[in-house]
Amino acid sequence: MSIDFGQKERTAFDLSGKVVVVVGAGQSPGPGMGNGRAISMLAARHGAEVVAVDLNPAAVKETVELIVAEGGKAYAVEADVADKDDCQRIFDTAMATSGRVDGMVYSVATNPPFDFETNSMTVENFNYGLNVNMLGCYHCNLFAAQCMTKNPGDSTGSIVNISSIASMKNEIGMNIGLMPYALGKCGLNQITEIAAVQYAGDGIRVNTLMLGPIDSVLANRDTQELFGVDADEATERHNEVVKLKMGRGTVWESAYAALYLLSDESRFMTGQQLRLDGGATLVR
Template sequence: MSTDFDRRDRRAFDLSGKVVVVVGAGQSPGPGMGNGRAISLLAARHGAEVVAVDLNPAAVKETVEMILAEGGNAYAVEADVAEKDDCQRIFDTAMQTSGRVDGMVYSVATNPPFDFETNSMTVENFNRGINVNMLGCYHCTLFAAQCMERNSGDTTGSIVNISSIASVKNELGLNIGIMPYALGKCGLNQITEIAAVQYAPAGIRVNTLMLGPIDSVLANRDSQSLFGLDADEATARHNEVVKLKMGRASVWESAYAAVYLLSDESRFMTGQQLRLDGGATLVR
């Protein structure tokens, strides 16, 4: 790790030589880009070897191809994070292929199918949402940390768990469609803080990046289906909660924040919930 932060020719956020696992590196259907893909591309542009993980093999293959086309280094792993064994296999594959893990980003979210008219959801779909949004984060954080404990140095790895202001802001109403997501992200916040305490002596940093209204594929699609809005109404609803005048952020702003947390520049930060929300949570 380089700590020569005062050097004039230092390259900021240099991830060269680091292996970064991005869980959720694929792409939800629809126009635009998702946070996981943007984070994968930007980490590769900053020198990381990216282990791109997703349930959708075609989507994650496309992310890898985009990285390779830019001259970066990446490979794909197909996994269902609701399954513990799949989470373990992600990191077994990374260790066998790359020999180490330096960073992990958990950028996975799902809003399971529900009945908008009756505000109801099956128990199976509810549990699936919790397993993807929270339990998968627990397993990936655990297995990533176990890999990072093998690294040398005073800071040995960085884990970034992507959360949402839905875990702290309650203006959406008791909509069953958002509940597995909001509850899962609440759990993710706690997983981050507990893991930060547990693994600090090993030099592993664990932080939450809590996102507000981001112009991502998933946010655009789900905000319409969850609340019965059309595209313009969904955009207006997102913009209403932002205090800064520019409206929603792009996925690239999320990606730059994640790269900061992965890089040596954030070596003194752990157990934090960084809110990238345009001031949406200034007044709860």
């Protein structure tokens, strides 16, 4: 069914009646907010029923409570995306509870523990980082698409994979602690393009939202831990990467970009890498 985008009464970015799974909807410890939580809240504000997924049950419960307090619809699913069976269970739960999946956002990232002094990491931690940052993305894309193919109509679903400019360039530093993250996001970018081709015939769109220096709780905490700097120096490093005068982006700007990719307004976009980076990747 065609969409009349020129209709005067049309409500922009309306997700009413849609079920959106946000993988990584919880919150890392520390002040501020994460991208996954902001995306979950904004999707609910625009009418979606949100399936909020996270490894941390307390954090994802808080996200659900914030949504419900605003009058939105949401429920929590605890899952470890490093486990294929857990990834499958996410979408089995969504189908059993909500009856459909219209959108999926993979907003998960981890920087595994490492030895800063020796710049070393165990093989187990390195592999776990790749499993979370990349393999979990593959499984969630696969299982989400299998749900979306059951939806009627020409446009059956939208998948948004959250990546990072760390997959393209490095300006704030590099060590073994960041490698599973950077390599995982490189793989995620490729997963997006392959899945976009694979599922286009089913009416499923798959896009990457590539984030630059966003002022998120995870970015602030991990930059300090990865490079042994304090909060002020971490902020300074991030600000130096941004080419725009206004400085770093916020998680709400990430959320609005994800909202566009989830909504019908982006129905003609698939297999793309939308960079929200303040111009950081203009010069390589």
